[in-house]
Amino acid sequence: MKIAVSYLKNKNGNEKTIEKLGHTSCDYIHIDLTDGLFAGEKNYQIDTILQLFKNVQKPLDIHLMVKNPKKEIEAFAILNPAFITVHLEIEDLENNIKKIKGLGISCGIAVDKDTSIEKIYPYLKEIDLVLIMSVKAGFGGQSFQPKSLEKVKALMKERKEKNLSFKIAMDGGINDKTIKDIPKDIDLVVSGSFVCLEEDYEQQIEKLKKAGN
Numbered sequence: 418m419k420i421a422v423s424y425l426k427n428k429n430g431n432e433k434t435i436e437k438l439g440h441t442s443c444d445y446i447h448i449d450l451t452d453g454l455f456a457g458e459k460n461y462q463i464d465t466i467l468q469l470f471k472n473v474q475k476p477l478d479i480h481l482m483v484k485n486p487k488k489e490i491e492a493f494a495i496l497n498p499a500f501i502t503v504h505l506e507i508e509d510l511e512n513n514i515k516k517i518k519g520l521g522i523s524c525g526i527a528v529d530k531d532t533s534i535e536k537i538y539p540y541l542k543e544i545d546l547v548l549i550m551s552v553k554a555g556f557g558g559q560s561f562q563p564k565s566l567e568k569v570k571a572l573m574k575e576r577k578e579k580n581l582s583f584k585i586a587m588d589g590g591i592n593d594k595t596i597k598d599i600p601k602d603i604d605l606v607v608s609g610s611f612v613c614l615e616e617d618y619e620q621q622i623e624k625l626k627k628a629g630n
């Protein structure tokens with residue numbers, strides 16, 4: 418189980434938080450971007466994100482909670498992210514998947530808390546990652562919804578039956594308690610406030626690893 422850390426909610430400011438995460442053992446930095454249309458409030462400018470990450474060495478996991486993410490996909494490709502994830506619920510999904518894949522980047526699709534898992538089945542062959550939301554997309558610091566574990570199990574079953582190879586990730590409300598209920602063979606978990614609202618990030622990441630494995 419790999420660990421991505423979201424800096425969405427932090428107490429040291431974005432720049433310092435990202436710098437500190439670079440010195441931890443997390444596997445990815447998870448970049449949560451909300452546009453105020455699809456989810457949350459607009460929390461970014463493209464140029465600011467490019468500036469923030471231009472010298473960051475950790476692999477990047479970009480989560481676009483954005484209604485029309487074409488511009489963002491094109492701009493962030495320069496950061497050479499490990500994944501760009503868009504939402505299943507957006508309108509032009511098929512073209513956005515093609516765009517991400519066409520840029521040579523692994524493509525994720527996020528399934529929001531109230532979306533049924535079967536809706537993603539038609540896309541599973543062409544994508545690299547499914548991000549199951551265990552909170553409603555938009556804000557950090559919400560509580561984990563155990564019902565989303567059923568989606569993870571259904572997806573694992575589908576992957577096995579169809580002999581597919583996409584990765585499965587979970588995002589939202591993950592801490593050293595909630596992680597215990599997540600299947601051990603999930604590929605990736607995203608944790609935000611549990612790590613970045615404390616002083617010692619590495620200690621928090623170690624707690625996650627211990628409880629999740």
Ligand code: DX5
Pocket residue numbers: 423425426447449480552553554555556557558559588589590591607608609610611
């Ligand atoms: C929710 C975001 C999550 C979230 C994770 O909209 O996609 O990545 O910030 O943070 P916590 O762990 O605080 O829920």
Ligand code: ZN
Pocket residue numbers: 423447448449480588607
């Ligand atoms: Zn996220």
